[in-house]
Amino acid sequence: MTHRAYAEIKQRILTLGFRPGQFLNESTICQLLDIGRTPVHEALHMLKLEGLVEIIPRKGIMIRPDSLNDVIALLEARMIIEPSCMGLAAERAQAHHLAQLDDLLRQSRLAIESGDFPHFMSLDTQFHDELVNAAGNSMLADVMRLLHQRASRIWHLKVWSVDDLKLTRQEHEAIFEAVKRGDREAAISTAQIHLTSLKRRILRGAS
Incomplete structure (x- = not known):
């Protein structure tokens, strides 16, 4: 399930389903993908390592823009x-x-x-x-x-x-x-x- 969450979130980032600079939270992503919180949480940390998202305490997830x-x-x-x-x-x-x-x-x-x-x-x-x-x-x-x-x-x-x-x-x-x-x-x-x-x-x- 983590792989599915990772693949779907990444696809939305790369095709601008999630826009650069957009703020999201895990609950919203879970609802959009109909996937539980743990796989989404793990997927987001994988995407952070790839430089596609930033996880900002008390603010949520930001889709990292390309400078x-x-x-x-x-x-x-x-x-x-x-x-x-x-x-x-x-x-x-x-x-x-x-x-x-x-x-x-x-x-x-x-x-x-x-x-x-x-x-x-x-x-x-x-x-x-x-x-x-x-x-x-x-x-x-x-x-x-x-x-x-x-x-x-x-x-x-x-x-x-x-x-x-x-x-x-x-x-x-x-x-x-x-x-x-x-x-x-x-x-x-x-x-x-x-x-x-x-x-x-x-x-x-x-x-």
Whole structure:
């Protein structure tokens, strides 16, 4: 039950069901999730360790906002780790990984055309998860998934234009083509280009 409480609270935080800076108390969360106090209490302490909530005595639970420094730190961490992961994916991707990546790119194009931005965000996460799977390193996968979970809240906070989504898809396409060719250096380079572009667009919106 603690795992369920943890997963549901975290999902609401990452998708802005609970807004940054919002104050809650354990009783309210228990009622919302229809889960007992002990699992919710334990889940909140797990989320505190991840930096997603602050537990403030006599005030309750605050959903911790991401500062600009947090966003920059997240992007720096991705820039250090993610290109190497894409390089491994280029070396190790199997046919089923490539088929799944190709299908996700196809679906993302349709999501843009239909204006379904939430679905595009979900596909973005799935695309990166599949690239991590293709890299074939479970330790790296754990780190990358944590970074992408934190990044998903930034996706939801920022208002993205259709042009932003189209550019993101084009950058994903370039990564995919490099991985498909088995070109390690190109996979690393295209991942770096994607992350640099993402950082520029996020910081432009924050200025």
